[in-house]
Amino acid sequence: MPDDTAPSLKDLVQTRFNEAPDVPLPDAPPNAVHAQLLSHRVRRRYKETPVAPELLNLLLACALSAPAKSDLQQVAIINFSDPDKRAAVTDLIPDMPWIKQAPVFLLFCGDGRRIRRIANLRGTTFAHEPLDAFMNAACDAAIVMQNFIVAAEAAGLGCCPISAVREATDEIVALAQLPDGVFPFAGLCVGYPADEPWVSVRLPMRVTVHTDHYDDSDLENELASYDARRDAVNPHSKQRDPARFGEVNDYGWSHDKARQTANADRLSFAAYIKRSGFDIG
Ligand SMILES: Cc1cc2nc3c(=O)[nH]c(=O)nc-3n(C[C@H](O)[C@H](O)[C@H](O)COP(=O)(O)O)c2cc1C
Numbered sequence: 583m584p585d586d587t588a589p590s591l592k593d594l595v596q597t598r599f600n601e602a603p604d605v606p607l608p609d610a611p612p613n614a615v616h617a618q619l620l621s622h623r624v625r626r627r628y629k630e631t632p633v634a635p636e637l638l639n640l641l642l643a644c645a646l647s648a649p650a651k652s653d654l655q656q657v658a659i660i661n662f663s664d665p666d667k668r669a670a671v672t673d674l675i676p677d678m679p680w681i682k683q684a685p686v687f688l689l690f691c692g693d694g695r696r697i698r699r700i701a702n703l704r705g706t707t708f709a710h711e712p713l714d715a716f717m718n719a720a721c722d723a724a725i726v727m728q729n730f731i732v733a734a735e736a737a738g739l740g741c742c743p744i745s746a747v748r749e750a751t752d753e754i755v756a757l758a759q760l761p762d763g764v765f766p767f768a769g770l771c772v773g774y775p776a777d778e779p780w781v782s783v784r785l786p787m788r789v790t791v792h793t794d795h796y797d798d799s800d801l802e803n804e805l806a807s808y809d810a811r812r813d814a815v816n817p818h819s820k821q822r823d824p825a826r827f828g829e830v831n832d833y834g835w836s837h838d839k840a841r842q843t844a845n846a847d848r849l850s851f852a853a854y855i856k857r858s859g860f861d862i863g
Contacts (some may be wrong), residue, residue: 590650594620600783600811618735623781625740628773633686638772643719645730648722654697657726658759660689670757671769674750679743684771687746689754690727692719692860695763716860725765734772744769748851750838753852762858774846785813809834 591612595603596604598620612620621744632735642659650656672682694715701708708715731741754766784790785855789804813834821833822841830837858861 583740589617591616597621597781598784599786600815605787607860608776615732615736619732619805620806621781622731622735622843623740623779625773625775625777625779626678626682626742627770628680628685628740628771629776632863633772634737641730641733641737641739641772644733645726648725648729649721650831651718651723654718654722656693656697658693658696658760658764659726660691660760662687662758667757671747671754674753675746676745676828678746680681680771681744681769684742686772686773686795687755687839688770690723690730690767690770691758691764692716692723692767693764695718695761698738699858707712713863715863716855719765720767727768727770730770738774739843740773742771744771748811748848751850751854763860765855765858765860769853780816783808783816796831805836806832809836837861 588611589597590661591610591792594604594612594617595607607689629726638661646655647661662671668682668687671687672679698708710718727743731743734741747766751766758766760766785808786804789798789801789808809832816835817833818833818838821827821829822838823844827841827844
């Protein structure tokens with residue numbers, strides 16, 4: 583029997599963008615994967631319920647089923663199970679208490695070391711261009727992490743990626759004993775969700791999806807309407823750094839993101855990448 587109370591595809595897309603779909607959609611109920619993806623939210627509060635090791639293994643197997651650039655499989659995942667190491671990560675990033683609360687904390691890394699070792703073992707030398715090599719390993723790590731998130735959400739779990747680990751790159755590298763060529767992409771908190779946060783409203787597809795050629799000529803108008811649509815469901819409780827930027831009446835996502843990116847950050851990450859074997863200049 584179809585569930586008449588389940589949100590339709592149009593409802594789910596409407597919630598994601600907080601506007602009526604501006605593109606034609608299939609005239610059919612959403613399948614379970616599509617409904618899950620359209621309803622995705624990061625989760626930053628978790629129950630104490632542990633994640634069974636067998637389930638974690640399954641999710642990791644799903645994660646590692648992701649496509650991999652040239653089949654090089656340049657990913658490494660560290661499961662921080664030692665409570666002392668978990669505490670050390672939490673101490674490094676005290677403003678994100680969800681790291682401590684999550685029953686599982688994984689570190690997804692790009693791994694440019696393994697293929698270099700393989701080349702050496704098989705009598706060749708790895709000679710790929712360094713920035714492209716770094717990008718490939720970073721993308722592999724990202725796609726594997728996203729596969730993990732999809733698998734975890736399908737099992738009723740919630741996740742929160744933590745790129746803030748790169749604010750303390752040297753300390754995280756030391757804690758996880760990452761050798762040269764292996765770099766942190768993001769941590770991931772995993773647990774059974776303890777709250778029901780809002781769906782984060784996305785930029786409209788007319789801003790992010792282009793036909794045949796790139797076109798951002800209407801960005802300014804689109805930003806104003808997106809800020810308003812987003813603010814209606816995801817309001818900002820306060821303005822970022824008013825001492826530096828002042829207070830504005832129409833403060834929204836675009837103001838917030840412009841202010842958020844107004845400082846150089848994660849310089850230790852760039853330094854680590856360069857000295858760990860990626861000669862990116
Ligand atoms: C690579 C990556 C790094 C992220 N790093 C953090 C982080 O350090 N701390 C955090 O609380 N959320 C982090 N997030 C979560 C984003 O803030 C979140 O995905 C975004 O606000 C959109 O919300 P949604 O995923 O619920 O749709 C990260 C997400 C990604 C994809």
